[in-house]
Amino acid sequence: MLEQLEQLRLEALEKLAAIADGEALDGWEKRFIGRKGAVTEMTRRVGELSKDERPEFGRRVNEIKQALSAAYEARAATVQSAEMERRLASGALDVSLPGRPKLLGRLHPSTQILRDIFRIWGDMGFQVYRSPDVETDENNFQLLNIPPDHPARDMWATFYTTREGIILRTHTSPGQIRAMRQYCPEPIRVILPGMCYRYEQVTARHETQFYQVEGLAVGNQITMSDLKGTLSSFTRRLFGPERETRFRPSYFPFTEPSAEMDVECILCEGKGCAVCKQTGWVEILGCGMVHPVVLQNGGYDPAKYTGFAFGMGSERIAMLKYGINDIRYFWSNDLRFLEQF
Amino acid sequence: MLVPLSWLKECVDVPFSVTELADRMTLAGLEVEAVQYIGVPGADLVWDPAHFVVARIVEVRHHPAADRLVLAVVDYGTGQLETLVTGAPNLFPYLGQDLGRVDLKSPMVLEGATIYDGHQPGFVKTTLRGRPVRGIMNRHMLCSEKELGISDEHEGILLLETHTAPGTPLQDVLGDAVLDVSLTPNLARCQSILGVAREVAAMTGQSLRCPPSEVLMQGLPASEAVQVEIWDLSLCPRFTATLIRNVTIGPSPQWMQRRLRLVGMRPISNIVDVTNYVMMERGQPLHAFDYDLLLDRARRSGDALPTIVVRAAQPGEGMTSLDGVARLFNPFDILITDSGGPIGIAGVMGGADTEVHDGTQNVLLEAANFDMFHIRRTSQAHRLPSEASVRFGRGIHPAEALRAARRAAELMRTLAGGTVARGTVDVYPGQSEPVVATINPDQVERSLGIRLDAIQIIDLLQALQFECRLVDGVVHATVPDHRVDIGVGLVGTADLAEEIARLYGYQHIPETEMGDRLPPLRANVALEQEERTRDLLVAAGLQEIISTRLTTPESEARILPPGSAPDDRPYLTLANPISQDKTTMRHTLLETMMEAVASNLRHRPYVGLFEIGSVYLSSEEGSLPEEPQRLVLGMAGQREPSGWLGGSGRAGRVLPDEGTLGFFDLKGIIEALTDGWRIRGVRYEPVLNPSFHPGRAARISQTDRGYLGIAGEVHPAVASRFGMPPGVPLLAAELDLDAVLDAIPTRSAVRPVPLFPSVYRDIALVVADDLPAATVQQLIAQTGGQLLADIRLFDLYRGEQLPAGKKSLAYALTFQASDRTLTDEEVNKLRDKIVRRLEREVGAQLRA
């Protein structure tokens, strides 16, 4: 019987070594070490042995059962990990296939550039102040030191309405008057954004409507050198720390001295190209020291207060920043344009 | 304004290159927009001095073999004569003449040079090659203007009126650079060569050479030939009349014609050209009348002498102007009149009846000053922008009138052979004291942020011809009498500060940080909420658009089915629309939204858009319109973008019923927005609106705030007006953004994360088909109370298994207590209570 037992052990181990899958492993377990397996069967046959032989046989059977169980566990672990590997191998994906598309919303490029501009000015203490699109001639021109029939009116091709004295604002400057009258005599730092309108044929460079962002600072010791420093900081923040600026004299009836600010051309790094008309400079905003008459109209005593103001077209800034060559894209509502931002 | 360098150099030395001059002018506020080069380096065709020279024609002979050609014998400075073959018709009159005393000159181009081909249209370059013409070798050529690139004139060769020696490089005679200077309205004083020269002199320290003002006057005084009256000095502060007798009308000299062409004017005759030339030179417009025509008119009225009266137009007055147009005058027009009526629109255009003509012998020259506001208004009303009206309309100092009159009279005398009558008639009664503006070093520092002493300030201002005095540390600057843009008081101080900054150089003003006190910080809640709203919608997958705000009532009527009554609320209408499709300010954003969705759907399977912006609602006459903010949403197309993972539809080919977006997709976005803002109590109720599909539109409202907006599937008859494919729903919503933002709760309590497990129960209820689901859900919520944490509708069924007119609503209910684990018993009791209430109040039956 011990010999039979030994043979059984050898046979079981031999068979186990050949097993490679879970099903065969289950079969082996049933056949050799399960409740009705061969080893259990051998235990039942203990009655065939003499009393002396029984302890030795019993001990041996247990030993073999434990050894086979241990071998089974070890084999099972190997088989399982092999099976796992096979399963994982068969589950491989072509990771180069496109992912499931998600609908992505985006902000209009004008909104994006406005947010950039608001954020930068916000850091310098300038807060957004909004005013209406439809304005009085008085706010849009007269209180800004532009009387009726003044030659400076040629600078703004204006849309008039059928109502006397009511126009579409040509710039956000009437917001200067509104802000000053609201906040006087406190110091002011505001950003005045909004849609403006000009009587101009729509071309790649001109739209009848455009966003303007204007800024106004009023206080007791604001100078033109502050204006230069503040606007240069803004430009470097928006276009990059190396960006040079240039101020040259200009004319706006509501500022004096007045200036245009040019920024070093972004496309050619100031070397000269078609966009900058070979000058290396691109005009991005008009600015100046608030005219004493305007300060007075806003309620501030020009003998005690000074201020600066500036205005820029945000589409024009976006066009420069992103290299857009046609302003008509902005209000075209064409996803093929808008999705690029 | 066009400024030829050669002309500018007559008034001021320019000791540097054209490019540097242009840069310096730009940095001083006279922006040079472009430079046009003629023959000199920078030009498309450069006249290299070795090949382009001045030649003197010494003899013109018959060509032995051709009638239509002549031989020109020329001296071009080499010491040897050269014979050229030419067909130039303007040489034929000189055939066989003795040219010894005629200084006949022409540009000559030598073999090998590149010129423009005179025979080809446009400007095509070609290289000059010598070849025999009818048996005579022709190596070089006399040129037309076109061949040199001066103009497109190719009728004959260019004959030069010049005293320069043969062989002189052509560049030195005709070469030039013309600066195109963009002048802001305040630079009225620079609208002339002299005006620009004055600025160049100030910025470079060169001295200015003014045109001569001496004039030889002879004979009977002008005051015995004409009288002048000004009725309203506020319209016309000064009027001068100068009489030039016995002129001979003819062409003006070539140098004058050339300069007029370079500044964009057409030469007409010596007298008219002189008036234009002096206007370009000094900036003062002039007008020449035929004196004898004025005299005739006076005599016809029974007067011995003409009396010129400057006055405002009277009702019904009219005149035919120089351009042949019969004009009726406005009360604001200033007229030059005589006893026979108007003879000129002051500062704008002369009259046809009294103009200078070929037979004119005596010229009455007007040099006057008019009110700039009136001139500007008149030139706009009559649509007559002229070189004169632009100059008057920006303001000219009255002192200029007499200087210009004297200069022009002398030129007329020398160029048209006349005699200038003694004593210009000069009516200038209001001659006022010169303007004196003041500034001190503190004021300069306060404005510019730079410290200059009084002497530095005076130096800068004197360069611009201000006469300065220093009184108690304050600079008193007398404004020179060629400018009218400097005020007094604080305005004058600001005006001087600008001039100081300009001459000091903006580039030399340092850049500093603002040291001023910060204003009080204020939140801009409306803007912050608007931006957050944009973020919520972007997070929901929508693309932002921005539309044009100008529209027409007809465009906006497209949001209604054809034949509907249009929007009868008054529009804010433009008085001067630029095009027929932009006449009014919009009332709605739906029209542009529908258009945007439909047009993008032609190349996209899915389109989801939003826009935030104002509409303009007219209130009573005279006041500004309301500008409430709207939020519009628009969607259409496939819910699932197509791809290898599923979904259907391709760009431009959206098919109906293939998972197309519907009402509930739109509603889901609006709910995402209101949930994102924690707005509670939002209701959707059926509404009939002509733009929307009946039964598929909802009025959206909120318990506290009331009306928020409307959302729905656009009426198919409307959708098709925008070119939507039939059967594909177009979804749109227009919300009153101000109301939505107003409904945002000021604070929303944060609930603790539950510590105890939730208990779930599903209930399916059979109710009447027309019972709104919201009613059922509201009852469930009310009854479930605090312990009912969530209600979700997970099935809606109508069909065979139910009686007609019924539907089944299945809800997943989540129960949750914050302080304990709920028992089954508790939850079941609550569920039964809910069911009983639904049975009682809406006749619901629990579905097995």
Ligand SMILES: [Zn+2]
């Ligand atoms: Zn460039």
